[in-house]
Amino acid sequence: MALELKPKKWPGTIRTVTLGGGRRRTLAVGGGNALPLHAFEGSFPHRPLLALEITDTAPGRWPAAATEPWQGVLGQPAAAARRAVEGYGADLVMLHLAGTHPDRGNRSPDDAVADVRAVLDAVPVPLIVRGPGAGRKQNDVLARVAEACGGEGLVLHSACQEDYRTLAAVAVAYGHVLVAESPIDMNIAKQLNILLADASVDLNRVLIDPLTGGLGYGLEYTYSVMQRIRLAALGGDPMLNAPVVCLAGEEAWKAKEAGVPRHKEPLWGDERQRGINWEVATALPLVEAGAEIVVLRHPEALARLRRQLDGWFAETNRGVA
Amino acid sequence: MPLTGLQIFKLLPNTNCRKCGYATCLAFAMKLAAGREALEKCPDASEEARAALGAASSPPIRGVTVGRGPRAITVGEETVFFRHEKTFVRRPGLFALLDAKGLSAAELDARLDQWRDTRIERAGETFQIDGVAVAEVPGSPEVGVKAAVAAAERGLPVAVLAATAEGAAAMAEKIKDQRPLLAPPAHAPDGLYANLAARLAIPLVVSARDLPGLAAAAMAATHAGVADILLEPPGADLRALHHSLTAIRRGALDRIHPGLGHPVFLRVGAGEFEKAVLGIAKFASLLVLPGYGGENWLPLWTLRQNIYTDPQKPLQVQPGLYSIGEPHAGSPLLVTSNFSLTYFMVATEVEATGLACHLAVVDAEGLSVLTAWSAGKFSGERVAKNLRQMEAAARVKHRTVIIPGYVSVISGELEDALGEGWRVLVGPQEASDLAPFLKDVWSAIGAG
Amino acid sequence: MAVHRVTFSPSGRSTQVAGGATILDGAEQAREPLRAECGGRGACGRCLVRILEGPAPEYRILRRDAGFPVVLACLTPVHGSLTVSPLAEVELPKLVSRERYTGLAPIEAWAPWPLKLEPIVASSGDADLGVAVDIGTTTLRLLLIRLSDGVIVGEAGAYNPQIPRGADVISRIIAAEKGLLEEMACAVRGSTASLIREAAEMAAADPAGIRGYAVAGNVTMIHLLLAADPSGIRQVPSQPQALAFAPVNAASLGWPGRQDAPVYTVPAAGGWVGGDIVAGAVRAGFSRSSDAIALYVDLGTNGEIVLGGADYALACACSAGPAFEGGGIRCGMRADRGAVDGAALDAEKEVLKLSVIGGADPRGVCGSGLIALADALFRAGWIDRGGRFTGRLPARQQVEGRWGIGVRLSHDGKVALWERDIASLIRAKAAVFAGIRSLLASLGPGFPRIQEAVVSGNFGRFLNLPAALGIGLLPSMPLAAYRYLDNGSLEGAALALLSREFLAEIGAYLSRITYVDLADLPGYMDEFVGASFLPHTHPELLQA
Numbered sequence A: 001m002a003l004e005l006k007p008k009k010w011p012g013t014i015r016t017v018t019l020g021g022g023r024r025r026t027l028a029v030g031g032g033n034a035l036p037l038h039a040f041e042g043s044f045p046h047r048p049l050l051a052l053e054i055t056d057t058a059p060g061r062w063p064a065a066a067t068e069p070w071q072g073v074l075g076q077p078a079a080a081a082r083r084a085v086e087g088y089g090a091d092l093v094m095l096h097l098a099g100t101h102p103d104r105g106n107r108s109p110d111d112a113v114a115d116v117r118a119v120l121d122a123v124p125v126p127l128i129v130r131g132p133g134a135g136r137k138q139n140d141v142l143a144r145v146a147e148a149c150g151g152e153g154l155v156l157h158s159a160c161q162e163d164y165r166t167l168a169a170v171a172v173a174y175g176h177v178l179v180a181e182s183p184i185d186m187n188i189a190k191q192l193n194i195l196l197a198d199a200s201v202d203l204n205r206v207l208i209d210p211l212t213g214g215l216g217y218g219l220e221y222t223y224s225v226m227q228r229i230r231l232a233a234l235g236g237d238p239m240l241n242a243p244v245v246c247l248a249g250e251e252a253w254k255a256k257e258a259g260v261p262r263h264k265e266p267l268w269g270d271e272r273q274r275g276i277n278w279e280v281a282t283a284l285p286l287v288e289a290g291a292e293i294v295v296l297r298h299p300e301a302l303a304r305l306r307r308q309l310d311g312w313f314a315e316t317n318r319g320v321a
Numbered sequence B: 001m002p003l004t005g006l007q008i009f010k011l012l013p014n015t016n017c018r019k020c021g022y023a024t025c026l027a028f029a030m031k032l033a034a035g036r037e038a039l040e041k042c043p044d045a046s047e048e049a050r051a052a053l054g055a056a057s058s059p060p061i062r063g064v065t066v067g068r069g070p071r072a073i074t075v076g077e078e079t080v081f082f083r084h085e086k087t088f089v090r091r092p093g094l095f096a097l098l099d100a101k102g103l104s105a106a107e108l109d110a111r112l113d114q115w116r117d118t119r120i121e122r123a124g125e126t127f128q129i130d131g132v133a134v135a136e137v138p139g140s141p142e143v144g145v146k147a148a149v150a151a152a153e154r155g156l157p158v159a160v161l162a163a164t165a166e167g168a169a170a171m172a173e174k175i176k177d178q179r180p181l182l183a184p185p186a187h188a189p190d191g192l193y194a195n196l197a198a199r200l201a202i203p204l205v206v207s208a209r210d211l212p213g214l215a216a217a218a219m220a221a222t223h224a225g226v227a228d229i230l231l232e233p234p235g236a237d238l239r240a241l242h243h244s245l246t247a248i249r250r251g252a253l254d255r256i257h258p259g260l261g262h263p264v265f266l267r268v269g270a271g272e273f274e275k276a277v278l279g280i281a282k283f284a285s286l287l288v289l290p291g292y293g294g295e296n297w298l299p300l301w302t303l304r305q306n307i308y309t310d311p312q313k314p315l316q317v318q319p320g321l322y323s324i325g326e327p328h329a330g331s332p333l334l335v336t337s338n339f340s341l342t343y344f345m346v347a348t349e350v351e352a353t354g355l356a357c358h359l360a361v362v363d364a365e366g367l368s369v370l371t372a373w374s375a376g377k378f379s380g381e382r383v384a385k386n387l388r389q390m391e392a393a394a395r396v397k398h399r400t401v402i403i404p405g406y407v408s409v410i411s412g413e414l415e416d417a418l419g420e421g422w423r424v425l426v427g428p429q430e431a432s433d434l435a436p437f438l439k440d441v442w443s444a445i446g447a448g
Numbered sequence C: 001m002a003v004h005r006v007t008f009s010p011s012g013r014s015t016q017v018a019g020g021a022t023i024l025d026g027a028e029q030a031r032e033p034l035r036a037e038c039g040g041r042g043a044c045g046r047c048l049v050r051i052l053e054g055p056a057p058e059y060r061i062l063r064r065d066a067g068f069p070v071v072l073a074c075l076t077p078v079h080g081s082l083t084v085s086p087l088a089e090v091e092l093p094k095l096v097s098r099e100r101y102t103g104l105a106p107i108e109a110w111a112p113w114p115l116k117l118e119p120i121v122a123s124s125g126d127a128d129l130g131v132a133v134d135i136g137t138t139t140l141r142l143l144l145i146r147l148s149d150g151v152i153v154g155e156a157g158a159y160n161p162q163i164p165r166g167a168d169v170i171s172r173i174i175a176a177e178k179g180l181l182e183e184m185a186c187a188v189r190g191s192t193a194s195l196i197r198e199a200a201e202m203a204a205a206d207p208a209g210i211r212g213y214a215v216a217g218n219v220t221m222i223h224l225l226l227a228a229d230p231s232g233i234r235q236v237p238s239q240p241q242a243l244a245f246a247p248v249n250a251a252s253l254g255w256p257g258r259q260d261a262p263v264y265t266v267p268a269a270g271g272w273v274g275g276d277i278v279a280g281a282v283r284a285g286f287s288r289s290s291d292a293i294a295l296y297v298d299l300g301t302n303g304e305i306v307l308g309g310a311d312y313a314l315a316c317a318c319s320a321g322p323a324f325e326g327g328g329i330r331c332g333m334r335a336d337r338g339a340v341d342g343a344a345l346d347a348e349k350e351v352l353k354l355s356v357i358g359g360a361d362p363r364g365v366c367g368s369g370l371i372a373l374a375d376a377l378f379r380a381g382w383i384d385r386g387g388r389f390t391g392r393l394p395a396r397q398q399v400e401g402r403w404g405i406g407v408r409l410s411h412d413g414k415v416a417l418w419e420r421d422i423a424s425l426i427r428a429k430a431a432v433f434a435g436i437r438s439l440l441a442s443l444g445p446g447f448p449r450i451q452e453a454v455v456s457g458n459f460g461r462f463l464n465l466p467a468a469l470g471i472g473l474l475p476s477m478p479l480a481a482y483r484y485l486d487n488g489s490l491e492g493a494a495l496a497l498l499s500r501e502f503l504a505e506i507g508a509y510l511s512r513i514t515y516v517d518l519a520d521l522p523g524y525m526d527e528f529v530g531a532s533f534l535p536h537t538h539p540e541l542l543q544a
C-alpha cells in the first residue's frame, strides 16, 4: 500500500508587515500561506523574528538569571540596545518604557521620547516601543513618541479594544505599525482589527498581540487561541491575518519556576538553566502556533531559538533589507 | 469524520424512552457526539446506528500500554490535530534514559529508587518519571539486563533501547511479563526485532528513513504478529522531524494508511531540549529524555500539563491577591471573580486609573461575577474565606474591601463574615465606571 | 454581636437587626414594603431612605434631604439604632392597558392548526367563564373567556406586585429564601384576584361563573404562585420543586369561581424554560412544523430560546439581563407611557427622531427604544462597533455628565443614553445571539439554517425587527421569515383553556424538548464574546 501525502493548501495568506523605514533598516514579517513552520507545504517569504527586551529604567523584578546578561547596561537603553543587536544578535529591539508608569517612576512623555531617540540613534534595526500600559499614560507616552519619531516605522505596543482611537490616529498620521492587543480571545482580536479598520488604519500596518500566557501560566490558552486565529486567517478571514507578536520573555520570567533557586527546590535543578529553558519552552510553542515576532529576555534563549529557526528557514531571508 | 448530534439523533429510535438515562434521544445524541457517552446505553439502537457510530468512533490512533501495574502507561488514542478541537487524550510518557555502564549495583539501586520516588506537585497534577529507557551496553549484555530487571522490579515501565538483537532478547525476555517496550537501533533490519516482539507479545518501535518506509515497516510488524506498535519518525533536524510528526498525525486522522495509526516514539539526546519541546507540542507520545535533571524536566512536564489540559475549561485566572501598579497598605482593595475576561476588564480599567490597587481574584470557578453570585459561588462567606486565604488583612491597613456593584447584596453578609473592623464598599457595576468611582469615592472616604 | 433597632416612619414598623445587617434587611424583617427591585444590589435606586435618627455611615450618604442623610437601604449597614423613612412611594404605576383582545375568539384567531372548541373544564351555559393568565416577572395579564363560544369578554393587566421584592427572578428567589415566599405568593394571588374582578366588571359578568383557569409563567413565577420553595431553581444544575404541578383549587388561591374550579399550570421544560415558553412555542405552531428548523425567542428578563422541528426541539435560557425591559439602563423604563420606543435618524443623519409612547417628552427608554436607538447610533457612525462613542456625535445631540458624554433624548437632557447603557444592551443581545448560535452549533454541522422565527416579548407592538437584526440581536434572515407574537404565553394559555387537544399537544411537545444548559455547551462563551459587538464577529459580515 503506497503512502501518498498531499500538501494542504489554504485560501488565505498572512499579511506582510514592514517594520522600520526611512533611513532605518527595514524588516518584513508575515506572508506565509500555510500553518506556521509547515515549510514543507507552503511558502514563507520571511522568517520569524527574534527580539530582545530592554527597559528605560532598571527593571525591578527580573530574576538574577535574566538580568545577568545585561550587567552594566540596565536602565541605559541605548547601551543595552547596542548590546542586544551587536552582542547578542537580536533582529530587533523592544524598548519597554516601564518607568513612565505612574507607579514606577512616572517619567514624562518627554523622557520617553529622549530614550526612544537614543535607542534609534544607537542601533539601525526597527524598534518596538512598549508603553507603560496604564490607560491615559499609555496614550500620552506613545502618542508623543509616535509624533516625535515620525517616519521611523516604529512598532507601537499596544492598543486595546477599550481604548484604541488615540494610538490608531497617531499610527496612521506618523506612519508607524500598531500592535493590537486582545486578552487571549480570538473574537476580541478580530473585533479590535475591525475597529482599527473602521478607524482608517491600514491593516497591513497592524500586528496582533494575543497576550501571552507563560509556560505553566496559561500558555495553552494563548497557544490554542493563536492556532485558531491562524486557522481563520488561512481560511481567508481578512480581519485575523495580521502577523502575531508575543512577549514570551516577560511572561516566562514572571513564572515562579523560572526564578526559585535550586537550594530551595532541589528537584527543580539549576535555576539559571531552568529559567532559560522556561523561556525557550514558552517561546518555541508560540512560534509553532504562529508567532512571527517573539520578544525574549535572555540572549541564550535567543541563540537557541535562532539555531533552530536558522535550520528551518535556511533558504529564507531574515526579513528584507 | 465524527457525527454531529443531529445526525446521531436521526439514527436513534426517537421514542424518548429514557432507558439511556437521558430525558430525550436528542440529549443522548448530543452527549454521544461529544464523546461523553457510549451507544451501548441505548438498548433500542438499530444495527444501522451501531454500524454508523462504530465506524465513526473507532480511534484513528491505537492505544499502546507499556509496563504493568499501577505505573503502567498508555499512550496514543488521539483523535484530533489541534488541542482546541477536543482534549488530547493521553499525556505523552516521559522516560528517563539509563545507561548503566560503570554503575555499581548500589549506585544503580540508588538512582532507580530516586527516579521511582521523584514526585513534584504542580497545579493539581503529580509529575513523575513515567518510565526508564534502559540502554543495552554493547559488550556487556548482563549490565543492561540487570538494569532492566531492577527498573521493572520497582514497578517502572521499561523501554529496552537495544543495540543488538541478542542483547534485546536477553533484556526483554527477562521482563517480558512487565510489558517492556522494545526499541531497536535505528534502521535495524525489519524482521528480526518484530519476530522477537511478536514472540514475547510486547510493544515494538519501528523506524525507517522516510515516511513511506515507516508506514511499510509498521505494516510489516503487524503482519509479523506485533499487536502494539510505536512509530519512530525520521528527521535529521527539527524541521524534518516536524514534517514527519505532522504528516503522521494528519495521515492517521485522515486514515490514509493503516501503517500511520500508531503513537509516536521520540529519542531526545543531551542538548536537544528544543526537540523535546516540539515533540510534546506536536504529537509525540513517548519520549526518552537524557537522565533526570529538574532544569530540563520541570519545564517539559509543565508544557505537557499545559498542552494536555481540557481546552474547554473556561479561561480562568489563578485566584489570589494581584497587584496593579505598586500598591501599598493604603491602596484600595478590590474584589472580582477569576473568570479571565472579568479579570482582564477590571485589571485594564484599574490600570487605566493610574491608581495602584490590590485586586483580590476570588475563586468563583471561572464564572463571571453575576453568574457566580446567582449560582452561590460569590457569596459573602466565600469571598471572605478567599480574602482570608490570601491574607488580605496583612496587605492593607484600611480594612475596606470594594466589591462589584452587581453583588452589593452580599455586602452585609461579607461584612459579618470578615468580622469586626472590616467594612464593605460597593463599587460600580461596570468595570468601566471604576475610574470615576475610585477617584470620587475612594478619595472622598479618605481610606487611603 | 451588637443588635440595633430599626424603625420605619411613618408606618411605625420596627424590628431588631444584628449590627452590619442592612436597612433593607430590617425592612424585610419588619415587613416594611420597601421597594428593592434589583434585589438589593444597589442597582435600581428604589430603596432610598432618609435617616431621621441614628448613625449614617458617611461614605454611604448620597445627598441630604432637608438635612437628613439619604442612603440606599440595601447598601447601608446598621451600626446603631435608626429611624428611617422610605423615599419612594411603594405603589407601582398602573399598567397602560391595551384592551385589544376583547371580542376575539382565540380558537379562530390564534390556533396554529384547526382546533375545535372543547374547554378543559366542563361548561353548560353562557354564564360559564374561564380565565387564561400569564404571570410574567414584570407583568400579569389575564383574559376572561366565555366558554360557550370561546370569545374573550374581558381582560386586565398590572405590574407584578412582587416587583418591590426584586425585578428579576434571581432576586425573587433570594427574597423567598429570606422568608418572603408567603408574602410574594399572597401578593400575586391577591393582585390576580383583583384583576379578575376588574375584567369581570368590564364584561359585566359574574366571576362566580368561572369554571377554571389556565396559567402560564416561568418556573419561578409558578413556584411563587403556589408558594412552593423556589430556592432549588438557582442551583447548578437547576432543581425546581417540580416542572409540572397538579391542578389546584381556585379557592385555595383566593380566586373566584365555582366551587372546585381547577387552576391548571402549563408544565415547564426545565428550570429556566417555563410553561410560558412552552405554551408560546406550541401556540406558534412549533409542535406541528415540518422538518424545517424553527426558532422561538422570548425576550424578557431572561431570553428563552426554543429551536427545532416537529420531532425534536432544544430549549435554553440565556441570562440576558433586564435590558430588554429597560432594566439596568440609567434612564430605562418599561414599555409604558413616556417611554422612547423607537428611533430613527433623519435624512441628513444629523438628528435623532424619537417615538414616545403617549407622545410626550420622553421620561425614559424601554427595550424596543433601546434597540432602535443603538441601531440608529451605529448607522450614524456615532458609536463604533464596540458600542463606544466615536466623537462624531453632534454637539446639540450631546449631554455631558459624570459618566462622560451621552446622547440627549429629552429636551432638558435629563433623559440620555450613556455608553454603559449601550454596553448593557450589547451584553443582553449577545447573550441571546450566542444562545441561538450555540444551540444551532450543537445540532451542527456548520450552523444549519433557520427557516422561520417567532419572536415574543414585552415589546408591545413595537419591536423594530430591522433594528434587532441590525444590532445582531437576532440572526440575519429575510424579514419575511420572522413573525412577532405579542404575548405567546398568554395566547397559549388561552388555547390550552379552550382546547383539550391543545393542552394534550403541550404535554406531547414537552416530551420532545431537550433542555440544554448553555453553560454546558463548550462554545457558548466564545459565541458570547463574538456577539458582543455590533452586529457580531461572524465572517459573513466581513466578506465585503
Ligand code: SF4
Residues within 6 Å of the ligand: B012, B013, B014, B015, B016, B017, B018, B019, B020, B021, B022, B023, B024, B025, B028, B041, B042, B043, B044, B045
Ligand atoms: S434509550 Fe435510546 S430510545 Fe430511549 S431515550 Fe435513550 S436514546 Fe432514545
Ligand code: FES
Residues within 6 Å of the ligand: C035, C036, C037, C038, C039, C040, C041, C042, C043, C044, C045, C046, C047, C048, C072, C073, C074, C075
Ligand atoms: S438599589 Fe437598593 S434595592 Fe435596588
